[in-house]
Amino acid sequence: MSRAPANILDRPLGGRGSRADVQISLSSFAYLYSELVQYHQNRVDSISELERRLESSGYGVGLKMLELISYRNREHKRETRLMNVLHFVSTQQILDN
Secondary structure (H helix, E strand, O other): OOOOOOOHHHOOOOOOOOOOOOOOOHHHHHHHHHHHHHHHHOOOOOHHHHHHHHHHHHHHHHHHHHHHHHHHOOOOOOOOOHHHHHHHHHOOOOOOO
């Protein structure tokens, strides 16, 4: 019997189970994104305000995802150059870990 990792950062992103192959469906992400857009649409008066709010929401989520995949990266190398950071982000398998 295997146990789930104690540290939340070591758990798979795909679900709460101890199985590594558990994943959240794409439709769940689509629904969450749709609700986020609708939430902000109902609270703004202009397109530019909507864009600003969506950008700020995405920025926070992106930072947390980048921290998580950086933590899980086996190389433990902190990239400081823009092209290296972009390459690191584009080559990660986010939901597979």
